[in-house]
Amino acid sequence: MPEAASAAATRATIGDSEFDRDTAVTRRAPGVYDIDLSAGWTIINAVNGGYLLAVLGRALGDALPHPDPFTISAHYLTASRPGPAVVRTETVRTGRTLSTGQASLFQYDDEGNEVERIRVLASYGDLDALPDDVRTSARPPAIAPMDQCFGTEDGPAPVDGSSAITDRLMLRLDPATLGWALGRPSGRGEMRAWFGLADGRDADPLSMLLAVDALPPTAFELGLKGWVPTVELTAHVRCRPAPGPLRVSVTTRNLAGGFLEEDAEVWDSADRLVAQSRQLARVRLG
Amino acid sequence: MPEAASAAATRATIGDSEFDRDTAVTRRAPGVYDIDLSAGWTIINAVNGGYLLAVLGRALGDALPHPDPFTISAHYLTASRPGPAVVRTETVRTGRTLSTGQASLFQYDDEGNEVERIRVLASYGDLDALPDDVRTSARPPAIAPMDQCFGTEDGPAPVDGSSAITDRLMLRLDPATLGWALGRPSGRGEMRAWFGLADGRDADPLSMLLAVDALPPTAFELGLKGWVPTVELTAHVRCRPAPGPLRVSVTTRNLAGGFLEEDAEVWDSADRLVAQSRQLARVRLG
Incomplete structure (x- = not known):
């Protein structure tokens, strides 16, 4: 062959x-x-x-x-x-x-x-050296099944300019957080997606560091356009992820004074909360 | 005088x-x-x-x-x-x-x-140089009025040993998150309190760095005893706090593999979310 x-x-x-x-x-x-x-x-x-x-x-x-x-x-x-x-x-x-x-x-x-x-x-x-104890109250994000989510190949490029990364990601966005791409942002600071690497490589701790900062900015769903540069991002990796696609949920609650926080959760196919992150980013209020 | x-x-x-x-x-x-x-x-x-x-x-x-x-x-x-x-x-x-x-x-x-x-x-x-824009979906924590909350002077010392810090804090804990002190932890990873300095000094960004790590560990309400040392803590200060006591809410959702996260929110008397923090801490599973 x-x-x-x-x-x-x-x-x-x-x-x-x-x-x-x-x-x-x-x-x-x-x-x-x-x-x-x-x-x-x-x-x-x-x-x-x-x-x-x-x-x-x-x-x-x-x-x-x-x-x-x-x-x-x-x-x-x-x-x-x-x-x-x-x-x-x-x-x-x-x-x-x-x-x-x-x-x-x-x-x-x-x-x-x-x-x-x-x-x-x-x-x-x-x-791999951690005990197996899990006592969590965290629940997986409400995200539509993957076949009801949308990839970048499903429509016109929502963001102008070359974005080589889109070819390397398997990113399927929940339609509930896609209003911005249709000119109707929800007003809620939420972004949810199925995440993987386009070549099928399974997730590991390093690829989860990519996953926590790979979704479109929550600011888009808040009706803002333009760049949202990260000032600081902290990620916690809590568990080696099981094979299969990840679910990533990003939430912004507080946009104030030209800054916002983005809280990301990463869930694996075994329904484990495998990583969390928070970043502080600057916004240009449009 | x-x-x-x-x-x-x-x-x-x-x-x-x-x-x-x-x-x-x-x-x-x-x-x-x-x-x-x-x-x-x-x-x-x-x-x-x-x-x-x-x-x-x-x-x-x-x-x-x-x-x-x-x-x-x-x-x-x-x-x-x-x-x-x-x-x-x-x-x-x-x-x-x-x-x-x-x-x-x-x-x-x-x-x-x-x-x-x-x-x-x-x-x-x-x-002081930030614009006044606030577009937040965050809501203040559900915490009982201060006169229904409990200070360390209201009961026996819940933790053995000398704790000089308790004399310097005005810390009044929500009875809903005080089960641990009565031997009946709620099982929920929540801790809420009114916070100030005992001498009446108002809050500022530096005292909020103290506030985010000053409540009893959420692990107590999860029924765990013993030490919960911080590995890493990141705090965001988003606004200069208004005069008056702060409300601090700390939540743990994911206790797993001997580690947990503690997410703190700090609210001021003007109902502004003035600081957020997250820490990763180790727990000794009892």
């Missing part, structure tokens, strides 16, 4: 997928990693913040003695562009159950000087 | 209160601050994490060009003790609207070596 046909017939797997290749970091020195940021995860020419968080998360997973980001906080400083970047990590503390690290992503200005794009603090652990 | 009687008759003010004196940092060098951590904000001999966050927040407010913590993320590394400490700050980026900084609090081991207690990343701005 020709290689192309074979690839098309085969679902990508964790460790062997475009997401894995595009987040791969190369160790230059202890704790220092090079990466060429892919143009494949851009939205209107800006590199997606979740993809960048996954890159930083991957570097820290290599630098720290524990593999999984339990809680990772990112402050976004300047806009990243596709192309060369370096991640510099620092091991802050190592413990038996958790280790804490810091990482910064830098790119280069015209004179070749490093410009810091993002700085993160994170505490890592081993999800 | 004798000084003691005069003090008792006067409400403390922002800038002239025990909280202000106990969070005051002394600049040793640019970006480096000394402080003597007060024993007055301990709970069972551990220094309260919200008090420590306020100390770090105050140092960053001095070091950065903007005064107010819009979003601050703290990773707790080792347990702090009352006594000398040093805060080392770094200005990461300064912009027109926001500036980003990092700070670490260190104490000293028996050989006099610095031991890092907490590391934070924060983005600061100027709350």
Whole structure:
């Protein structure tokens, strides 16, 4: 069978997928990693913040003695562009159950000087070492079945400009949160979608760092247009996700003073709340 | 009038209160601050994490060009003790609207070596410069009127050990979330209280960093006992609070794998959602 046909017939797997290749970091020195940021995860020419968080998360997973980001906080400083970047990590503390690290992503200005794009603090652990206890009152989001949800292929591009990331995501939006695309935003700060990678790769903690920042801004359903840049985003990964698509629910309750919060929940196919995030973002009131 | 009687008759003010004196940092060098951590904000001999966050927040407010913590993320590394400490700050980026900084609090081991207690990343701005727009769907928490709530003076100390912080807080707990103190936890991960400083000082952004981590753990209402140490806490300050007591609501939805999240909301007397926080904490399942 020709290689192309074979690839098309085969679902990508964790460790062997475009997401894995595009987040791969190369160790230059202890704790220092090079990466060429892919143009494949851009939205209107800006590199997606979740993809960048996954890159930083991957570097820290290599630098720290524990593999999984339990809680990772990112402050976004300047806009990243596709192309060369370096991640510099620092091991802050190592413990038996958790280790804490810091990482910064830098790119280069015209004179070749490093410009810091993002700085993160994170505490890592081993999800597989956690006990199985679950005592939760959280309920999965009310989201329509996947075949009643809409992908970007179902209509005209709702946002102008090149958005390469849409080709790499399996993102199917709940019709109840799609009013904005039809010019009738609901007025509620809610966005819900089924989420996966387009090549069929299953979810893992790193792809969930992408998932929490991959939906259209809730501001669209509040009737706002334009950019909603993230100031800070913190994600908690609580459980290794089961195979299959994720459900992602994002809610904004408080838009005030030109800022809003976006709270994301990520649920897996086994009905586990596998990740939570909150970000503070700026809005341009239209 | 004798000084003691005069003090008792006067409400403390922002800038002239025990909280202000106990969070005051002394600049040793640019970006480096000394402080003597007060024993007055301990709970069972551990220094309260919200008090420590306020100390770090105050140092960053001095070091950065903007005064107010819009979003601050703290990773707790080792347990702090009352006594000398040093805060080392770094200005990461300064912009027109926001500036980003990092700070670490260190104490000293028996050989006099610095031991890092907490590391934070924060983005600061100027709350007074924000537009007045509020488009919120958030509603104030359902909390009983203050005269139907209970303070620590209303019963036996629910937690053994010295807890100096209780003398410095005006904390009145909603009876609906007080079952744990009577041996009948509700099973719901909720804690609600009226919050202020005991000396009558009004709230400001720094005291709200204390408020988000000052209630008894939600785990108590889930029927768990013992310590619930914070791994990471991120707080967003969204508005300068109006004078008067705050209402603080803390909710845990997902206790799993030995960790839980605590989501706090802080509301002021003008019914504004003035701060939000989320922390990831470890639990010892009893």
